[in-house]
Amino acid sequence: MAKGGIISAIHQGSLAEELELVLGDKIISINEQELTDIIDLSFALADEEIEMLIEHENGEQEIIAFEKDIDEELGAEFESAVFGKIRQCANNCYFCFVDQVAPNMRDSLYIKDDDYRLSFLYGNFVTMTNMGPRDLERIHRLHLSPLYISVHTTNPKLRGEMLRTKRGELIMEQLAKLNEADVEYHTQVVLCPGLNDGAELDRTIQDIISMQPYAKTLGIVPVGLTKFRENCYPLKTFDAQGATKVIEQVRYWQEKMRKQTGKNFIYLSDEFYLLAGEPLPKAEEYDGFPQLDNGIGLTRNFIEQWKETKINPNNYQKPLNLDIICGKSAGKVIKNLVDELNIDNLNANVLALENEFFGHEVTVTGLLTGQDIIKNLKQNKANRDGIIIPSCALREGEDIFLDDYTLEDIKKAFPDEEVKVASDAIMLKNLLADWHNIKCERSKAIYTWQSNASYTK
Structure with a gap:
């Protein structure tokens, strides 16, 4: 079967509509260039004279020739950003979260992607162990920058052991090649007590600092362990004392870097501060939140969003009882914010749930499951009018939790209560202030070509 991008949506009045493209059409090549991903498509469509090979759903192929403005967009969306198989990880890392997923779940949860294209497009972290000279040449030629690299340690021997592959030892050579390009x-570093912390972390920090200006940031997150760690390398998590030690160690480097460059450069994930019971860094110490999608600064960003969101409270005429769902680690922060609201007749209860599915050591909101949510809501059912679900617990672009429970399952379990989804602090605050009039629109995951070679999902 020919590679290509399958069209999933067409914008009204667009070039794609003018060309009479339809849903299910596959764009195979442009000007005889075979397309392997949305990156190829973007650069190929930058030309003004186009010959596009299309394969229709019935298998018939045709060439469509047309002219376009150099900055004219196609106006089509695609089922996937990669036209074919996503490049998977060949490592067997000590700390791999996929190896800790429960058995008999949907197939997509067991896919270990390690694809530099998804790193460029969506900020997925890659180890670079499956990349060769052709990949580096393409990255250089198309200037696919920035990328997101899982370093973990710059000690070659230790990295090879932690990733369980000899290619893991090449990290500093590979970063040097990115610099040259x-x-x-x-x-990022996934920090594992007794392995890559302490003196090894100091070495990694020093090495990554030496790769500036191409190395833009270093994020450090604690290893996450679930109760499904069968036949895995024995690891332990950080306790409060260990988290405090890491904060102190990294603070030395942050202060040094801020004096030298005006930025911290090194950033710790929220879990370290919450576990240690230490205050979160101020917003300016995150320097624009460059690793927000990596869970670094999420809590501070949430707090800042909340503070900046102005509301006109709709003081309710009769009591309104709402339950707000979140993970254990975020519970105290959200409760403190909600308690500061002064809205007549609003009773907002923050349910910070223990993660029964993955285990109590997993405390982040994004790993809550549908069954745990339903179970806890049934145990706290008294006088409830509505339920607020965090969008980060749902699969991107879909209303599905990690355990294959759906948002609809929540609604069916509580037919007399309104269920809404909060995507961020702005939406949560507005829902609390004007529950009856705020609608929550859920968007699907789509892939769109843009003529300026930037990408959206």
Whole structure:
């Protein structure tokens, strides 16, 4: 079967509509260039004279020739950003979260992607162990920057052991090649007590600092362990004392870097501060939140969004009882914010749930499951009018939790209560202030070509 991008939506009045493209059409090649992903498509469509090979759903192929303005967009969306198989991870890392997923779940949860294209497009972290000279040449030629690199440690022997592959030892050589290609990158360390912390972390920090200006940031997150760690390398998590030690160690480097460059450069995930019971850094210490999608600064960003969101409270005429769902680690922060609201007749209860599905050591909101939510809501059912679900617990673009329960399952379990989804602090605050009039629109995951070679999902 020919590779290509399958069209999932067409914008009204667009070039795609003018060309009479339809849903299900597959764009195979442009000007005889085979398309392997949305990146190829973007650069190929930058030309003004186009010959586009299309395959229709019935298998018939045709060539459509047309002219377009150099900055004219196609106006089509695609089922996937990668036209074919996503490049999967060949490592067997000590700390791999996929290896800790419960058995008999949907197939997509067991896919270990390690695809540099998804790193460029969506900020997915990659180890670079499956990349060769052709990949580096393409990254250089198309200037696919920035990338997001999982470093974990710059000690070659230790990295090879932690990733369980000899190619893991090449990290500093690979980063040097990105430097030579003028490609910028953000880096991360999954910190494992007794392995890559302490002196090894100091070494990693020093090495990544030496790769500036191409190395833009270093994010450090604690290893996450679930109760499904069967036949995995024995690891332990950080306790409050260990988290405090990491904060102190990293603070030394942050202060040093801020004096030298005006930025911290190194950033710790929220879990370290919440576990240690230490105050979160101020918003300005995150320097624009460059690793927000990596869970670094999420809590501070949430607090800042909440503070900046102005509301006109609709003081309710009769009591309104709402339950707000979140993970254990976020509970105290959200409760403190909600308690500051002064809205007549609003009773907002923050339910910070223990993660029964993955285990109590998993405390982040994004890993809550549908069955745990339903169970806890049934145990706290008294006088409830509505339920607020965090969108981060749902699969991107879909109303599905990690355990394959759906948002509809929640609604069916509580037919007399209104269920709404809060995507961020802005939506949560507005829902609390004007529950009856705020609608929550859920968007699907789509992939859109843009003529300026930037990408959206």
